[in-house]
Amino acid sequence: MMFRITFLLVLFVSAAGTxxxxxxxxxxxxxxxxxxxGVGSYPRAGSxxxxxxxxxxxxxxxxxxxxxxxxxxxxxxxxxxxDSATGIVGIVYRGATTYAAGTGELWYSISHGGTSWRRVxxxxxxxxxxxxxxxxxxxxxxxSSDTSNVLFLFAAPLLLPSATxxxxxxxxxxxxxxxxxxxGFVVDPDSNFWSNAQLWTTHGGPEINWAAYRYVTTTALxxxxxxxxxxxxxxxxxxxPPTWEAxxxxxxxxxxxxxxxxxxxxxxxxxxxFNGDPNWQVIDNVGYSVSSDGGITWGPWTRPQPDWRTASGxxxxxxxxxxxxxxxxxxxxxxxxxxxxxxxVTFDTLTLERQVVEIYETxxxxxxxxxxxxxKETTRLNYPGTAGNLNQMGNHLNGAISQAGDVMTLMWLDxxxxxxxxxxxxxxxxxxxxxxxxxxxxxTQTPDFAELLLHAAPTLRHNGGDNYSVFLGRAYExxxxxxxxxxGNRTVFYFATHTFDATTGVADGKGLPGKYTLxxxxxxxxNPSTRIGYTIPRGTNVKLSIxxxxxxxxxxxxxxxxxxxxxxxxxxxxxxxxxxxxxTLKAGDFLKTRKMMVLK
Numbered sequence: 299m300m301f302r303i304t305f306l307l308v309l310f311v312s313a314a315g316t317x318x319x320x321x322x323x324x325x326x327x328x329x330x331x332x333x334x335x336g337v338g339s340y341p342r343a344g345s346x347x348x349x350x351x352x353x354x355x356x357x358x359x360x361x362x363x364x365x366x367x368x369x370x371x372x373x374x375x376x377x378x379x380x381d382s383a384t385g386i387v388g389i390v391y392r393g394a395t396t397y398a399a400g401t402g403e404l405w406y407s408i409s410h411g412g413t414s415w416r417r418v419x420x421x422x423x424x425x426x427x428x429x430x431x432x433x434x435x436x437x438x439x440x441x442s443s444d445t446s447n448v449l450f451l452f453a454a455p456l457l458l459p460s461a462t463x464x465x466x467x468x469x470x471x472x473x474x475x476x477x478x479x480x481x482g483f484v485v486d487p488d489s490n491f492w493s494n495a496q497l498w499t500t501h502g503g504p505e506i507n508w509a510a511y512r513y514v515t516t517t518a519l520x521x522x523x524x525x526x527x528x529x530x531x532x533x534x535x536x537x538x539p540p541t542w543e544a545x546x547x548x549x550x551x552x553x554x555x556x557x558x559x560x561x562x563x564x565x566x567x568x569x570x571x572f573n574g575d576p577n578w579q580v581i582d583n584v585g586y587s588v589s590s591d592g593g594i595t596w597g598p599w600t601r602p603q604p605d606w607r608t609a610s611g612x613x614x615x616x617x618x619x620x621x622x623x624x625x626x627x628x629x630x631x632x633x634x635x636x637x638x639x640x641x642x643v644t645f646d647t648l649t650l651e652r653q654v655v656e657i658y659e660t661x662x663x664x665x666x667x668x669x670x671x672x673x674k675e676t677t678r679l680n681y682p683g684t685a686g687n688l689n690q691m692g693n694h695l696n697g698a699i700s701q702a703g704d705v706m707t708l709m710w711l712d713x714x715x716x717x718x719x720x721x722x723x724x725x726x727x728x729x730x731x732x733x734x735x736x737x738x739x740x741x742t743q744t745p746d747f748a749e750l751l752l753h754a755a756p757t758l759r760h761n762g763g764d765n766y767s768v769f770l771g772r773a774y775e776x777x778x779x780x781x782x783x784x785x786g787n788r789t790v791f792y793f794a795t796h797t798f799d800a801t802t803g804v805a806d807g808k809g810l811p812g813k814y815t816l817x818x819x820x821x822x823x824x825n826p827s828t829r830i831g832y833t834i835p836r837g838t839n840v841k842l843s844i845x846x847x848x849x850x851x852x853x854x855x856x857x858x859x860x861x862x863x864x865x866x867x868x869x870x871x872x873x874x875x876x877x878x879x880x881x882t883l884k885a886g887d888f889l890k891t892r893k894m895m896v897l898k
Contacts, residue, residue, distance in 0.1 A: 356741055356770075358792040361415045363776060365394045365401030367681055367785040370751045370773050371688045372431040373627055373695075374555070375494040378771050378793075379450075380755040381436040382701045383502075384443055386475065387412050387755065387769055390421065390434035390452045391791050402428040404452055408476055412769060412795045419478025421452055421470045428457040429468055433497040433508075436475065439528045441502035449528060450475045453495040453508040467495065467510060469524065471531050496557040496566070501701070504528040505592040509557055509566055523566070525593040539596040542587065555584065555640065556630040558756070560703060564589040565638065567630035568599070569617075584640045584657060586630070602664045606640075606657050610666035611821050613895055618643040618652055618692075627692035627710075633730050634703030641695050641708055643673065648893065653818065654695065654710055656728075656735070668818035669726050669735045671892070674713035677721055681750050683775075683785025696754035698768050704730050705800045707768050709754050714740055720748040720781055723770065727800055734820070737833050737864050741770075741796055748781040750774060767797045814888035819869070819881065823897035826872040830855070830881060833864045838886040842867055845880045852879070860885075871896040 364370075369392035370377055379388045390406040392398075397417075398405060404421040422429060432454035440447055449471050456466040472480050497508040509523045524536040555567035567586040585601030602609030607616075618627075629641040637659035645652045652673035657666050673693065681688035693710045700706075706728050711721040722745075726738045742749050755769040773791045775783030783789075817831040834840065842856035852874055855867040869881070876898045882891040 356794045356796060358772075358794050359412065359415065361389055361407050361771075361791045361793050362391060362405070362417055363394045363396070364392050364773065364789045364791055365398070366392075366787060367683065367688065367751060367773055367775070367783070367789045368392070368401075368430060369432065369789075370753055370771070370791065371681060371691065371785070372494045373691055374496070375431045376433040376435075376497065376556075376753070376756060377791075378753050378755040378769055379434045379436045380757045380759060380769055381438050381448065382757060382759065383438050383441045384436075384445055384448060385410050385759075386436060386445070386448070387793075388434055388436055388450050388475070389415075389771060389791065389793065390432045390450075392429065392432070393420065394788055400428075402430065402457070404429055404432050404454065404470070406434060406450060406452070406472070408450070409793075412793055415793070416476075418450075418472065418476055419480055421450075421472060421480045422468065429454045430457050430464070431455060431494045433495055435497045435499050435506075437499040437504075437506055437528050438502065439500075439504040445476065446474050447528075448475045449473045449531070451497060451499070451506060453497040453510075453524075455495060455510065467522075467524070469508065469526075469534070473531075496555075498557040498559060498564070500559045500562075500564075500592065503559075503562070503592070505559075505564070506531065507557060507564060507593040523593065523596070539587070541596050541598045545599050555628050556756075558630070558632045560632040560634070560636055562590070563636060564593050565630075565632050566596070567638065567640065569628055569640075569642075584628070584630075584642070586638050600638075602657065606664070606666075609664040610657050611823060612644075612655070612666050613823055614647050614893075615644045615653075615655070616647055618645045627695045629695040629697040629708065631697045631699045631706055632703070633699065633706070635730070639697075639706065641669075641697060643693050643695070643710075646893075654693070654708070656708075665821075667728075667735055667820065669708060670710075670712075670724070670738045670815075671818050672716075672815065674716050674718060676717055676719050677711070677713035678719050678748065678781070679711065679721065681785050682782040683787070688785050691751065694752040696752055696770075698754050698756055698758050700758045700760055700766060702760070705758060705766055706730070707754075707758065707766075708735075709741075709752060709768070709770065711749065711752055714743055714745055718745055720745060721750065723749045723752060723772070725768070725796065725798075727766075727798065729800055734817075734831065737815070747779060750783070761797065764799045764801050765797065766800055767795050770794045770796060814883075814885055814890070816881075816883040816890040816892060818892055819894045823895040824871070825896060825898050827868055827870045828894065829866055829868055831864065831866045832883050832885075834860060834862055834885050834888075836886075837861045840865075841882075841884045843882050844869060845882065846874075847878055847880075855881075871898075 377390050387409045393403045393405045407415045407417045409415045432452045435451045437449040451471050453469050455464040495508050495510040504527050506526045526534045558565050569584045583605050585599040587596045589596045627643050631639045639658040644655045653671045654669040696709045698707045709725050714722050722740050722742045724738050726735045728735045751773040753771040759767040771793050773789050776788040776790050815833045819828045819830045840856050840860040844853040876896050880893050
């Protein structure tokens with residue numbers, strides 16, 4: 299038997315009543331009068347944007363106040379959920395003591411479309427009150443617009459009373475969504491879990507799954523999986539799938555990247571040393587496991603062999619770390635064909651330049667795309683404060699995919715220009731049929747303000763045709779518009795919607811690229827030809843040349859005036875030997891060189 303039945307060890311019920319009584323009513327997303335501290339005179343949640351100019355038109359809505367920044371700070375948590383059938387967006391967060399019984403009491407808010415928010419109520423009603431880093435999800439088992447059978451769920455680890463480590467795993471549900479009934483449970487009090495849990499549901503189905511890694515100091519144990527059902531979400535089956543426990547890839551230190559369902563198949567992604575090395579600073583590979591029976595049984599880990607660099611055709615790169623194991627920044631999406639796409643920040647081991655890379659399955663193996671190749675070395679990627687720097691974000695990659703699985707977006711944090719120390723929010727998209735990602739767009743362009751604690755709903759809203767919306771969230775110290783904030787002070791969770799046309803060209807559909815870029819050639823290594831992409835924000839003379847390791851020019855691909863926009867050149871290496879080469883783009887005052895490899 300794969301799982302054991304776990305009895306609920308702690309039950310907490312909100313004052314609104316029990317899970318099936320006293321709470322059913324028509325769903326109301328009108329804003330309640332709530333205490334949003336430090337954001338001006340806004341009397342209601344969701345009634346206004348923060349005092350921050352935004353040239354691209356993002357409107358940030360203050361959803362609610364949290365006790366501090368330690369709820370949404372961990373990479374990998376998914377606090378925002380969107381259900382396409384009802385149009386509901388929900389956000390789970392840790393409350394503030396002005397309305398919550400302790401900063402570990404979880405609350406959630408809901409909205410139709412994100413412009414007006416309502417604080418629903420507590421999900422664990424104060425006992426226990428040490429929950430951290432919650433992930434939320436919406437379960438709509440009949441895929442109906444009727445909200446009477448729709449549930450809002452959360453999963454979160456519990457900080458031990460000593461405040462030195464995480465211990466129990468908590469789970470809870472509000473049914474129907476928006477009623478504030480709030481039944482929650484604590485399971486597995488004898489285990490330590492990592493600081494986030496991956497929680498996902500079945501689209502139009504009853505299954506609910508979540509997973510987290512167990513650990514003892516620096517030694518990881520096999521990942522734990524929990525499973526329940528919308529028809530009986532009080533009884534929970536949990537355990538370690540035998541196929542996971544038997545894998546050295548699983549027992550070495552690693553974390554779940556994400557849990558998702560696509561076409562009735564469930565996926566769990568992870569990263570970790572594929573060679574069984576328990577050292578959590580040695581991160582070598584990504585992989586995933588699938589279940590075709592709703593999470594009852596799971597297959598072995600599928601991963602690029604022998605590692606992602608060799609399998610995807612990228613040589614000379616490695617995953618980037620940010621000074622600690624909690625700061626790795628990775629993401630996973632599953633497309634309409636059931637193929638897995640991993641996203642990570644990597645660095646060139648020769649030049650140390652950082653990139654955002656997509657590692658994805660093809661029909662015959664694995665491939666890769668460089669989404670952006672110029673992450674700023676000067677950008678501050680942590681959230682400093684009196685409680686210690688939160689280095690758990692890194693560039694905080696957040697992916698989202700359409701319900702049909704044919705359009706993907708990726709968001710991340712980075713500076714606007716080299717030398718900028720404060721983060722902006724960037725976005726790129728790709729249709730599954732597209733050969734590459736769109737030109738990255740800076741959604742915020744705020745050089746004097748650091749957007750931090752970035753999150754996105756995993757599902758895009760399809761507005762018809764090529765038009766889509768992505769739901770974004772971020773958090774910042776209450777009443778502060780300068781950097782740095784204090785991570786231990788009261789924090790406001792903000793929400794914004796970005797709408798774009800998924801067509802060839804710039805991701806926001808508003809015109810020309812905002813900066814010069816030179817992309818990594820693809821494929822790389824190559825034989826005999828490869829493509830080199832670049833963008834220029836204004837018309838200028840462009841020169842693109844190829845050099846050998848001696849600095850001798852071996853080819854000149856472009857030497858002419860080019861209009862503003864995205865361009866691509868093809869280079870054939872049929873007449874030159876194998877080896878390392880360099881290509882240089884000179885456009886106006888912009889000069890950039892990258893390396894590539896001919897492998898015959």
